[in-house]
Amino acid sequence: MAKIDRVEDLPEWFGLEKYRGCESFGAVEWLEQLDRRFWLLTGHPDFSAAKPDTEVDDWPRFQLDLWRAMTSQAAPSVRENPVASEGADDMRRALASPEGRPVKAVTVATLAMQRYRDGIAARDGGCCPRRLRRWEVIGDQLPAFDAYMDVAGMPISLDYYDPSRPHSAVIQVDMAATDAVLVAAFASWLKEQRMLETIDAASKRERLAYAKWHGYGLLPYLDLLIWAMETGNQIPHHVMAQAVGYCKGGDSFRKTVPKLADELMSSLAELEALAAIEAASEKLGA
Structure with a gap:
């Protein structure tokens, strides 16, 4: 050296x-x-x-x-x-598309890919069985009551099982509310989530x-x-x-x-x- x-x-x-x-x-x-x-x-x-x-x-x-x-x-x-x-220029066009934005719609394909990633991660020990059971409950028209209650309160998040890519939260937006109310509500929800999660100082x-x-x-x-x-x-x-x-x-x-x-x-x-x-x-x- x-x-x-x-x-x-x-x-x-x-x-x-x-x-x-x-x-x-x-x-x-x-x-x-x-x-x-x-x-x-x-x-x-x-x-x-x-x-x-x-x-x-x-x-x-x-x-x-x-x-x-x-x-x-x-x-x-x-x-x-x-x-x-x-x-x-190609990167700019891709980022400007709805799929590239940090706030975007959750589609059927989004959830299908999450179920697939959960299955792969479960085989490698990176996803707990309870997270997999939520897909069984969602896909079952008449789930057992105890199975439903076990996962009913779990928030849906999009997890990539990659340390360099944080998870994405999935939220509901009431489109009947005014823009001002939605902005205030999102700010309140975000503040609460940031307090609940351990995040890197840079992310703040x-x-x-x-x-x-x-x-x-x-x-x-x-x-x-x-x-x-x-x-x-x-x-x-x-x-x-x-x-x-x-x-x-x-x-x-x-x-x-x-x-x-x-x-x-x-x-x-x-x-x-x-x-x-x-x-x-x-x-x-x-």
């Missing part, structure tokens, strides 16, 4: 001029670029929750070698053009402050981080801060940028929801 003591010792492919343009990124553009890095990072043992299907000696070492082999093939295109847009933010991410040097930081993990090199915070153009120094950088990157690379769900809202708003304003 080599320690990088000077910006001049960073790899030849790196240069801040390649990141011009991201100061004007909206949520959709940030989502596209972070998604490119997300898939480069998630196979690494420090980020991946994957477990081997069979017993493998020294699994972390095996996974690291596999990750490095895959990254060496996929990373060069990102390093060559780190802000290339290969599908932002109303909006991700992506306007600051360019100044943080978020994308160049992630690209150098991936390179350092791939090669086994170590880049001290003060060198990293200088390299990515973070002006407040290494100590401030250490407290800000790595934490933000870890939160985003653990889940892009919050940014995706924000991008969907912005894409829908753009569509309405077009």
Whole structure:
């Protein structure tokens, strides 16, 4: 492992001029670029929750070698053009569709897929038998009274059994109520649900402050981080801060940028929801 003591010792492919343009990124553009890095990072043992299907000696070492082999093939295109847009317009259209929004209708297909996911998760021990019984009760025209009472009060939620994708609540909306009443009622319901659930502090933010991410040097930081993990090199915070153009120094950088990157690379769900809202708003304003 080599320690990088000077910006001049960073790899030849790196240069801040390649990141011009991201100061004007909206949520959709940030989502596209972070998604490119997300898939480069998630196979690494420090980020991946994957477990081997069979017993493998020294699994972390095996996974690291596999990750490095895959990254060496996929990373060069990102390093060559780190802000290339290969599908932002398609992503924007998909996010603007009803299916891509954080608030949307529950369809028959939605519930059918939930029943299917519950069945798969149950076989892997990730779904309790009681959750499966609710589908039996729903599908039975004359369920046994005790079976009905056992699950009748269970809220319906859409669960993906994926740590990076939080569950979605299913609610009823009385369309006879006025908009003002519905907004107030939803705010009250949401406050109650947030209090009942243990949520990450990042999820409590109303909006991700992506306007600051360019100044943080978020994308160049992630690209150098991936390179350092791939090669086994170590880049001290003060060198990293200088390299990515973070002006407040290494100590401030250490407290800000790595934490933000870890939160985003653990889940892009919050940014995706924000991008969907912005894409829908753009569509309405077009």
